Amino acid sequence: MSHDVIILGAGPAGANAALAAAETGLKVALFDQQPEAGGQVWRAPLPGLALPASPEKAGGDALRARLAASSVDLRLGRTVWSVGAHFRLDALGPDGNETVEAPRLIAATGAHERVVPFPGWTLPGVIGLAAATVLLKSHGALPGQRVVVAGCGPLLAAVATGIVKMGGTVVAIVDLAGPGDWLRLLPALATQPRLLARGAGWALKLGGKRVPVHFRHGVRAALGADAVARVRLAPVDAQGAFTAGPEITLEADALTVGHGLVPGNELPRLFRTEQTFDRRRGGFVPVLDAFGRTSLDGLYACGDGAGLRGVLVAEAAGQLAGLACAHDAGALTAAAFAERTKAPAAAAAQARPFSDAMAGMMALRPAQVAAIPPETVVCRCEDVTRAEIEAAYDDGARDLNQMKQFTRCGMGPCQGRFCGDVAGEILAAKVGSREKVGTYTARPPLRPVPLADLMGSFDYGDIPIPRPAPL
Amino acid sequence: MSTTYDLAVIGGGVHGSTCALFAARGGMKVALIERGPLCREASGVNAGTLTMQMTRVALIPYALRAHAMWANASEWLGHDVGVVVCDGLSLAFTEQEEELLSFRAGKRREAGAPIELISGADALRVEPGISDKVRLAGYCKVDGYANAYLTGLAFRRALLGAGVDLMENTPASGIDREESGFAVKTATGVVRAKRVVLAGGVWIEPMLGWLGIDLPIKTLINQLVVTERVRPVMRTVVGIANGLLSLKQYPHGTVVIGGGWQGIGDRERGGVELMPDRIVGNVRLACHAIPELKDARVARAWAGLEAETADALPAAGPIPGIPDAYVCGSVHSGYTSGPYIARLLADRILGHEPALPLFPIDRLLNSGDAERGPQ
Amino acid sequence: MAQETDGRPVVTISVDGAPLEARAGEMLTTALARSGLLRLRQSPRNGAPRGAFCHMGVCQECALHVDGAVRQACLTPVRAGMAVERRGVL
Known part of the structure; x- marks a missing residue:
């Protein structure tokens, strides 16, 4: 074993x-795909970029x-492609493939975006x-010059403010x-006065710029030919369904849109640990004890990848x-463990509301998913539409993996990360529940890897070709 | 549950599904019992190769006929399963592989497979995508591949069309022999039938155990890799002399890399883990054969199960000592030959003389447990 | 579209054979977008234009060829002389 613990994901x-x-x-050993932790x-920010303080x-x-001052073995800019039992991790780095082994593994792989499809959501821009x-x-770039910022949640105000600060126009x-939905949350939000004040600051700045806000x-x-040129809006009800x-x-050259996040829980799924569907936590999440232990000995999960709770809880x-x-490794006595976990447990509890x-x-x-038109692409990688997903149901597909085989939905290079949640919801509306429909089976590699990088340089004679099958 | 079926087939892979389909078309009332969805184990996740050059010599006559079935699947199955018929090449890169290839191709040719040996230069003309390091190639015009993941969809429609009672997601847990036939115990009740076919792939061993028959079945865990869509890099099915590579590019652009490199798993848990070193080995072999492939990216890797008897020949025929009970499976490269062998069994069950002999399991039961086949 | 607030050197890269000015170290997606190159590939079945979408290395929409190898533009900083090829329908 090269390490005591391997951690995947260098976020909070x-x-x-x-x-x-x-x-x-x-x-x-701490691994991340990005060149810097965070x-x-x-x-x-990218090297050489002077961005305003935040x-x-x-x-x-x-x-x-x-991290730099710690003893942590930082493995950044790595593409992890294989994670095996007990645990062995293989990643491509600057010097080719590297292998580390440890009896414990922490999955902290964060979340990715959910965008509920609508016509034109695949347009550049x-x-x-x-x-x-x-x-x-990080990139110091604007999404466009005239941007529509749409979706739900706190990122709306954060992104709009960022665009305005950088000199762009929020249409x-x-x-x-x-x-009213935001007002109802005030008591819960007030438990974090610093963050609430920041949100209020965003609102003030945007108000000062007279940015129109279309609630509900x-x-x-x-709409557009080669890129987005116009964005068409319609009123929705409290459930997200379009109403009369x-x-x-609106004329715009960019649309930024997001409908929450989906936990990147592929590691626990790869190891088939117990999982549960929790809509508020973003979808399927691993079942954990209070300290992040999964149902598999030695595998832990934390952060948004284990269920959305945000940065404060993630830390x-x-x-x-x-x-x-x-x-569990014997490096902390039970008493020391109880003592040291007090503060973070209290911080997590305080951040919960x-x-x-x-x-x-x-x-x-769900009503928003129900409103996706039949001919709209749901799986971007394979151009699979809502109608094709429903046709697979009519052909007998009752779970996500069967639907995937019938349609290629989720078989592309994003490995189902961008369609899985919505396709699951579409199928669940017919089958009865997300639990019955399940998740795509997680498969290695965790990210697509070029064959050239994977194989490195080699001599044909050195390939350990197994014995031939019987004639 | 008062219906008594003429036939209950347990196991909804290619073997069980084909057998059920032809029995139903022959006039029988058939139930097909499958613990999951149809064709979602080996029959749905294998590499889909329909080649003679990886087929066991004894199975060549069957594989040739099965190849013809796959080639016109739209006629008897009502769906083409994405089958492409194309040339196949088995490559030799070293002197030792040349010897192996010459011997193996010769044996297969004797059994009826139209394999010729051609030079590396000629092989390059057949397949411009291959490496110029090829010294000798086995060239066979009877080759091709199916889109294995469509198998379940295709059979599902056909079986329903033929009036088969499809019992998916219905695990069977045992069989009682009754006066008029068999009572199959399932999660949702008892299914009664005059005849049974056990077609559970690697699960044939426990299924035969229900009837008191001990037939060891080895579980192979075959690793597979698929790339994302890439521009055309090859047009044939490519393998190597020792059979440890199968490679083809689908019309939509993905390339499937197989060959039977072993992962970790077992019958109970399935293919639980892939061996990264063996993925790298398999990928190196693939890129050595088709150099342009190196620019592609791996989209996904997985493992599929394959059943193997002690002599690596099929278990397909009547179960000795138990009238009206049959077994069908454990066919080496079973996806290729399966439909034909299962159809032969359906013929036998329908009272017709099969066109080619079946593979009764008596040979495996009599020899005791001393020998596990030519490994 | 990048902010003009940085002093990173201007370098030349090639995109589908044509020269393009970019800043060393900026993300390839940014350099392409500044020149209006939002379409990075076409979708496999419909041939519809696609561009960068998630900007965090997950969605694969921005995969293109950099010096012959498939790379994600949103994870690839600009280097002087890099040869970029956008992918067609795959």
């Missing part, structure tokens, strides 16, 4: 898990400094809402929720998982 959860475990003396929330940048810089935060925070904010509206279609009422058409959950590893409120705003609305 994974990095804190790494620090907590390393502080107890464990030998930790995850999506605390993403580092709480995210400060938070990320502090974390990166702590239409990007995710979280995608827009990456452009603004409109389009929120599935209404002002959704995107009916993005005047449509609004605490990461510390708890790191400490649980240390305890806020994170629950936010997660609630971003949960998938």
Whole structure:
């Protein structure tokens, strides 16, 4: 074994898990696809970019400094392609394939965006809402010059403010929720006064720029030939279904749209640990104990990949998982474990009302899925439409994997990450429940890898070709 | 549950489904019992290769006829299962592989497979995508591939059309012998039938156990890799002399890399884990054969199960000592030959003399448990 | 579309054979978008135009060829002289 624990994902959860475990003396390997730690929330700006100060940048810089000063074996810019039992991880890095082994593995792989399809959502110029935060925070780029910001949840105001700050124009904010929905959350939001104040600051800035806000509206279609040129809006009801009422058409060269996040839970799924469907947590999530232990010995999960709870809970959950590893490895006594977990457990508990409120705003609305037109593409990789998914049901497909075989939906290079949640919802509306429909079976590699990188250089004679089959 | 079926088939892969289909078309009232959805184990996740050059010599006559069935699947199955008939090449890169290839291709040719040996230069003319390091190639015009993941869809429609009572997601847990036939115990009740066919692939061993028959079946865990869609890099089915590679590009652009490199798993858990070193080995072999493939990306890798008897020949025929009970499966490269062998069994069950002999399991039961076949 | 606030050197890359000015170290998606190159590939069955979508390495919509190898533009910083080829229908 090369390490005591391997951690996948260097965002707020994974990095804190790494620090907590390393502080107890464990030998930790921390992997991430990005060249810098921080995850999506605390993403580092590209080298050479001078971006204005922000709480995210400060938070990320502090974390990166702590990691640099720690004993954590940082493996950044790695494409992890294989994770095997007991645990062995293979990743492609600057020097080709590297293999590490450890008796414990923490999955802290974060979440990816959910966009509920609408006609035109595949046009260039239409990007995710979280995608827009990456452009603004890390790439120093605007999504476009005239941007419609649509969807639901707190990212709407954050992205719109970021665009305005960088000199772009926000044509409109389009929120599935209404002002009343936000007001109802105030008591929960007030448990995090700093974050609430920040949200209020965004609202003030946007108000000052007179950015129009269309509450209780959704995107009916993005229109354009080779790229988005217009965005058509329509009013929606509290469940997200379109209602009668005047449509609004806006001229824009970009649309950023997001309907919450989906946990990137492929590691627990790969190991077939117990999972449960939790709409508020973003979908299927691994069943965990209070410290992030999954149903498989040695496998832990924390952060948004284990169920959406946001950055505050992710930091605490990461510390708890790191400490649980240390305890289970014998590096922390039961007493020391109880003592050290007190603070992060309390922090997680304190952050819950806020994170629950936010997660609630971003949960998938079934009525919105029901409104996807039949000819709209759901699986972007394979151009599979809603009608084709439903035709697979008519042909007897009763779970996601069977539907995938009938249609190729989810067989493309994103490995079902962008269609799985919505396709599951479409099928579940016919079959009866998301639990019956299940999830796509997780398969390696965790990300597509070029064959050239995988095979490296070799001599034909050295390939360990197995014995031939009987003649 | 007062219906007594003429035939209950347990196991809804290619073997069970084909047998059920032809029995129903022959006039029998048939129930097909499958613990999951149809063709979702080996029959749905295998590499789909329909080649003679990886087929066991003894199975060549069957595989040739099965190939013809696959080639006109739209006629008897009502769906083409994405079958493409094309040339096949088995490559030799070393002197030792040349010897192996010459011997193996010769044996298969004797059995009826139209395989010729051609030079590397000629092979390049057949398949411009292959490496110029090829010294000798087995060239066969009877080759091709199906889109295995469509198998379940195709059979489902056909079986329903033929009036088969399809019992998917219905695990069977045992069989009682009764005066008038058999009572199959399932999760949703008892299914009664005058005859039974056990067609459970690697699960044939426990199924035969229900009837007191001990037939060891080995479970192979075959690793497979598929690339994302790439521009055309090949037009034939490509393998290597020792059979440890199968490679083809589908019309939509993905390339499936197989060959039977073994992963970790068993009958109970399925293919649970892939061996990264063996993925790399298989991929190296593939790129050595088709150099342009190196620019593609791996989209997905998985493992599928394959059943193997002690002599690696099929278990297909009547179950000794139990009238009206049959077994059908464990066919090496079973996806290729399965439909024909299962159809032969259906013929036998319908009272017709099969056109080619079946593979009764008596030979495996009599020899005791000393020998596990020529490994 | 990048902010003009950085002092990163201007370099030349090639896109489908034509030269394109970009800033060293900026993300390839940004350099392409600034020149109006939003379409990075076409979808496999409909041939519909597709561009960068998730910007975090997950969706694969921005996969193209960089110096012959498939790379995700949203994870690829610009280097002087890099040869970029957008992919057609695959």
